[in-house]
Amino acid sequence: MIDLSKAGTTYTITMDNGENMICLDWQQRMLKILDQLEGNPVAGTAMVLTGVGKFFSNGLNLDELNKLDGAGWTLFATQMNEIHRRMLMLPFPTVAAVNGHAFAGGAFLALSCDYRIMREDRGWICISEVDAAVPLPQGMMEFLRLRLPAATVRDAVLTGKRYDAEDAIAAGFSDGKAPAELLLGMATELARDLACKEPSIFKAIKQAYYAPIVEGLK
Numbered sequence: 001m002i003d004l005s006k007a008g009t010t011y012t013i014t015m016d017n018g019e020n021m022i023c024l025d026w027q028q029r030m031l032k033i034l035d036q037l038e039g040n041p042v043a044g045t046a047m048v049l050t051g052v053g054k055f056f057s058n059g060l061n062l063d064e065l066n067k068l069d070g071a072g073w074t075l076f077a078t079q080m081n082e083i084h085r086r087m088l089m090l091p092f093p094t095v096a097a098v099n100g101h102a103f104a105g106g107a108f109l110a111l112s113c114d115y116r117i118m119r120e121d122r123g124w125i126c127i128s129e130v131d132a133a134v135p136l137p138q139g140m141m142e143f144l145r146l147r148l149p150a151a152t153v154r155d156a157v158l159t160g161k162r163y164d165a166e167d168a169i170a171a172g173f174s175d176g177k178a179p180a181e182l183l184l185g186m187a188t189e190l191a192r193d194l195a196c197k198e199p200s201i202f203k204a205i206k207q208a209y210y211a212p213i214v215e216g217l218k
Helices: 024-039 070-088 105-111 138-147 150-159 165-171 180-194 199-216
Strands: 002-007 010-015 046-051 055-057 094-098 101-103 115-119 176-178
Touching: 002 024, 010 180, 024 070, 046 055, 046 180, 055 105, 070 105, 070 199, 094 105, 094 180, 101 105, 105 138, 115 165, 115 180, 138 150, 138 199, 150 165, 165 176, 176 180
Parallel strands: 010 046, 046 094, 055 101, 094 115, 115 176
Antiparallel strands: 002 010
């Protein structure tokens, strides 16, 4: 479902389950991975998050989640907020290599990384909750306001607009683009370049930068 590999001091999290849709099982695996990442920080550590094939992540698995009772939904929401908080606060650079579609929860997952590089010839990123009839909690709305330009947030949440790589760069969703065969290498290179910063200072500045988002997700 989600694999963790390591080359030197660079971790790669690879989501490899078709559309990579988010459910309780997905959350449990990601939380275990975050435990590993947080427990082994050394100088030069970096992380890249990616998917396989057509999808980065197609968002929430509503077929599975709609089977949950109230307590199940509460657990899911609590764990989702925890995952975003912990990803934002990882004490080293993180880059999303967006290999394909990143819809709704998948877009938020990409935005939980410090930087995003998109595949240039295929895939959209979008906040599609308005079309999926899923309300956005206030904390996630504030997440977007603090991560994206105001006009982008307005258009993204009210229209469900889909952004390809070129449009995503212009709108502030993405920091670059690459062909499929170069995407992971480009994202890894960016992560490793950032990992050359002094670790304790990088951690302190990063965590201060994200503190307002994290506070809204408690």
